[in-house]
Amino acid sequence: MNITRISFYQNASRIFFFIFFLLFFIQFGFWFKTESIKPTVDIVPEVPNKYAVEALSLGDKQFYFRFLAIKLQNAGDSFGRFTALQNYDYSKLYQWFTTLDGLDKQSRFVPSLAAYYFSQTQKKEDNRYIVQYLDEHSSADIDHNWWWLFQATMIAKSSLKDKKLALDLAYKMSQNNVKEAPIWTKQMPAFIHAELGEDCSAFAVINQILRENEAGVREIKPEELDFMRYFIKNRLDGLQEKKFDPRKCKNKK
Amino acid sequence: MYSIFKYIFLTAIRDWLYVGLFLLLLAAFGISIVLGGTALVERNPMTTSYIAGAGRMIFAIGMILFVCFHIRRSFDNKEVEFILSKSISRHKFIFAYLLGFSLVASIVLAIIIVPLFFIQSGGFGLFYWALSLFLEMIILISFATLASLILRSAISSVLASLGFYMISRMMGFFVLTIKLPESFRDLSTSDGVMKSLLKVLSVVFPRLDLFANSEWLVYGIVDFSNIKLIIIQSLIYIPLMIFMSFYDFNNKQF
Secondary structure (H helix, E strand, C coil): CHHHHHHHHHHHHHHHHHHHHHHHHHHHHHHHHHCCCCCCCCCCCCCCCHHHHHHHCCCCHHHHHHHHHHHHHCCCCCCCCCCCHHHCCHHHHHHHHHHHHHHCCCCCHHHHHHHHHHHHCCCHHHHHHHHHHHHHHHHCCHHHHHHHHHHHHHHHHHHCCCHHHHHHHHHHHCCCCCCCCCCHHHHHHHHHHHHCCCHHHHHHHHHHHHHHHHCCCCCCCHHHHHHHHHHHHHHHHHHHHCCCCHHHHHHCC | CHHHHHHHHHHHHHCCHHHHHHHHHHHHHHHHHHHHHCCCCCHHHHHHHHHHHHHHHHHHHHHHHHHHHHHHHHHHCCHHHHHHCCCCCHHHHHHHHHHHHHHHHHHHHHHHHHHHHHHCCCCCHHHHHHHHHHHHHHHHHHHHHHHHHHCCCHHHHHHHHHHHHHHHHCHHHHHHHHHCHHHCCCCCCCCHHHHHHHHHHHHHCCCHHHCCCCHHHHHCCCCCHHHHHHHHHHHHHHHHHHHHHHHHHHCCCC
16 A cells, blocks of 8 residues: 555655646647637627616716716727628717717717717718707707708708708707807808708798897898898899799798 | 824835836826827816816726735734834824824825816816815725725625715716605615615715716816815814724724
């Protein structure tokens, strides 16, 4: 018995080395079989709920906002993937936008991402989510966010071809009271009315701006006034061609 | 007292704390700049937030590790007994240790502030951010010191300090859960035990979630009421930890 035990101890290091080598070989085999198994990566990751966001931000919402914002920007294009925007789940993206707005409403990052990047989708109907988000983001403070309402108007008009929606957004944008905002933010409803063939309404919008100018509400540059007069003249000519009395416009919007 | 002060400063150099943290912070700054640079817009605010957030985490973890291992090793090497054999009282010893750790923390803080000074857009926000981060670290250092005095293993005190830091940073979330459960409809509010536990935690732990918010570096500070709360919280919690340490250390048998 003693001879067997001594012999075991003498050969122990060899046995251990053999077991080590065997396990290493098995590990190599395991790697060989599993190397092609990749973790599932979503195009648009799951949106963290309010509860998780509050807990994981560890009190520093700005840092967590920036962390999630860059994650959203790179969603679908990580690990060597390039995903066409038409394959993105825009309902999920919309949830991401609103979640991020909950962390930082002042930042331009999320509206920029929505308006300049995600709006380029090949599936035009998905842009309804973008327009809805930009509308919601801007409505709380139109004076600071008229630019995003303009983007929403343009996306609705050009991409969705929904001019009624664009008109509603344009009217909302025209409510801004920012002195530095260009005059076209006020004129935009008139342009869309004109595109819709609603010359009377277009005429009314521009006329209102001119009246406000005369009343001293805002100062308008001479070249802008010239343009508006030209615009009105064009509308009036159009109405005359249709044999419509422009004075009847008063009762129309 | 001055010698303890100097001793801690030298041990920080000996333990490669400055070099280690500097290299880690440098790596974090580099990653932040690269990551922030990939942003579609607002590259500077991105980089600022990343540097501030990552810097704070590295700073906190670095200080916890340094304080806990330093104190434990001082006990194991009988350095504490040696110092106490000189004409220094126990509370002066604790006080000198805390001051020494605070000096070490202020040097690390300076390393974090430098890049932020050049890229932040919050004006005086940086000053308040740095001040609140410093106070946050003093609270953390005080707790880590207390944990190292009470617990016999460095690992346990590190884990306790990390737990303390995470819970304190999540305190806003706890308070929100206790006060406004209806705002989290997907959270079961029927669990009264959990609610009571969170309430107890919110009484005992400091509100570190109010400290060092990187939003101040991006937009500046609009509401100063938080700063007032931070100062009050620090004035309460730091002495609380110090006196607890005094009490524990006074009763320690060597």
